[in-house]
Amino acid sequence: MPTSTNTMTEQSVIGANSKPVVSVVIVADHDTTRHEGLEDLRSCLQALARQKVDQPVEFLLVETDERARKLPAEVIAELPDLRVLAVPHDGSYERKNAAAKAAKGEIIAILDVDCTPVSGWLQSLVDTLRLHPQHVAVSGRTMYEGKTAIERSLAVLTRGFLDPGRVAPTRFISNNNSGIRRTTLERFPLPEKEGPYAAQLQSAAIQRDGGRFIFQPAMTVIHEFEGWSMERDIRCHIGWATIRIRQVDPQLRFSWLLRLGQASIPLFYIGRLIESWGTCFRVGRYYGLRLADFPIALGLAFWIHAVEIKGMLMAFRNQQLEETNYR
Template sequence: MSAAPVPLFPDWPASTDLGIRHRTSALRGKRVQVRGKFLYAGEEKYFIQGVTYGPFREGEEHLGHPEKAKRDFLLIGAAGFNTLRIYHPPGKWFLDLAAEFGLRVMVTVPWQRRVLFLDDRAVRKEIRGSVRRAARSGAGHPAILGYYVDNEIPPDLVRWYGPQRVEGFLDSLVRLVKDEDSEALAAYANFPPTEYLIPRETDFLSYNVYLHRGPDLRAYLSRLQNLAEDRPLVLGEFGMDTIRHSEEEQSNLLSLHWGEVFRGGLAGTILFSWTDEWFTDGVDVEDWAFGLVKKDRQPKLAYRAISSQTLSPHDSLIDKFPLSRTPKVSVVVCSYNGGATLRGCLEALQKLSYPDYEVILVDDGSKDDTQSVAADFPMVKNILQPNRGLSAARNVGLQAATGEIIAYTDSDCMPDTDWLYFLVATLLPGTYAAVGGPNSNPPAKNSVAAAVAACPGAPTHVLLSDTEAEHIPGCNMAYWRTVLSEIGGFDAEFRTAGDDVDVCWRLLQAGHRIGFSPSALVWHHRRFTMQAYIRQQKGYGEAEAMLRFKHMHYFDPQGSARWKGVIYGLPRFERVFHRPIIYHGVFGTGFFQCLYPKPASPWAQLVGGLEWNALTLFIFLVSVQIEPLRILPLLMLGATLL
């Protein structure tokens, strides 16, 4: 009997070098959920590693037949892919097979008619019906990852109606998906000509991007990451044609793309396409060949190249996409009466996926159970000092640190497992002296926490560009030790807040630059009571007054800070006063129709400030006795909430 391997397809030549690196298993457990910038299956990160599948000529749903799908799914799973994007709602047989092979499915719901769809009630009803039927047919199935409610609305239509109206309609389709299948993800497959189209209710942002130059792709992904803000970013399509390019070019490009996506902190990517076999608009497409395999399923070079780079459930980013080196990082946590959240912080720090780091806790004279919590973490270097303030505690941590890089977070924060990976990756090229990332609120546990989370005054970043910051908040920042020591560390005069702003401004004045990594995420608890929130804002106000006297040239005559960059997390009223500029290109034909934010409006800052809300409350109390004033506090509150 021959020992040669049996080819998976009858017309394949037997090959001993293909290999099966990944073993698939049936889907089990909870469906995929969104948490901040990433997706999770249970407690493990789920990176979308997908291929588009179909449409084919055969089958009612243009997805072929079960025997063909089985053989395809075996090859797809063997390469380490975990997601299929399809362009027609599937039958149950397809979803059952996908689940059997451990594959999740992202369904694109096609619109049969698009022309002036917002003007035609019948067309809108037809579109809504298609989305509802698709979501209902797959509701609860373990193979369903989610739905794209549409794909690439033409830019002329978006400009004709205006992005706000189109976004509103897309959001209504997302709600239909959630009505039928609350656990399914919902998104819109956007593309660069309508980059500015950003529905508010999608679970993640998704763009079909075909950029072939590494630096251009890297820069554009940074841009899209900031547009996504606190939502995950997924690339819905990316590929290269092997008729106009060689297989080697395709392999090199897709390998470059794969690395840029995951080093850039995206939640995943979907390659276009699985096979050169492609049927659309009633025609077999013969003049494009984007597949990882040929029509007869013989693998191209790209199939083998990508299969060696896919992440298995047990792979970490730093193992799969290693850094040029891994300098030791000292993580400093300063705490004053932070025992209520300290355990969660230290547990999260123990789970960081980075090979060389230490954790230093500086207890600034706490009177609660901080020390008893710290005793449960013997690997943490625990320093107890009399209460001297936040900046002094951060300097003590700096002096005790042994790492090349000093990273700071707070006792009410829980860093993401890849937090240090993204911070260090930004610092290593040597462009930046410091780096920071975003901080997001964890899900509120009660109405008070939810109210505080919605209040203005949260720490946030200020960006000069997509990758460079003017300010990074103290709960999520890292510095080269030598540079931080060079400027004298933190100013001990700032006892509760403002020290991070002061350090950033001093770094900039010394000629250094500050980087920003949108995927270096920490979960940051806001205050748990309104009294604690008011005390926090009082401390921020005192710190701002101190900053004004120390850095007078950064403030205007009214006492407001003059930022050069874009402040993230401003109140929504900002969009009314200072709508961003959209570059549409010549006659609206630009391939990359970019969104350019304007500098922050002082009016938007005014209506979101604590003083404005205090004045609103005061006028409301006065209006109880003076009837003509009763409409005024309602208008003021409306301006804040808008």
């Protein structure tokens, strides 16, 4: 298995006999064009190598056995002391759970490889859980680069739902940019076999157990934007998960609508549309949304939630989404 023997700066390396306070788990969940050439992985590792943190930390990249064998040594070397964990399962939640079991830290940070963390990301994660011991998990802000009005609009529509706009409680744990206490993750792993957008099952179970979550905007990552094809893929999966997670857990909000069968889809559509509009006005400015962008964002909300209908129908028919770049 490829590994690196380089040493990190004294601020971020774990010593030979020291136990890490935080373990950063890095996972590729979406096979994009940039991931095929490993550009996204290289960018993510480079950004992590620049992080400064006042606590011992370890970094784990988790991949399937086959993919781990093919990782170039020069890419792994971008993040000195990176540990590559090879597992037999390809599902992103399965790999994240496997990495969490192998990790040594008291805090497990989850980061997808198509997300580039800004300076101070890791220190903000550690500080937030240190200063708020009553919370079991912290989530950060996920943005697109925002070069166009459409990109800025899709960023807030797709990524802003859990964002209160400041350091404050939130109802969800981000599945691509978060930190969670080990004791909580051991009791409530990510839900496997239910697709890449079923993390609400985990969040709901933790909340029913008394766990609380907090949002930290300083934990910002820049998510790769692959255009319309990526958004269609995301939205089909979100639509599928909207129905599937309520089939699995009838205690989730609005699960009673499933009694209507497929007739509930228009109600879910309207509810999600209203929620997205509210998100735009609540936090749009933090995602770079300009005044002239708001009509575009509000209009795009009609489209993205219409695309979700296909996934909802497939969930009601007990069908899986086969045409996807998600792993």
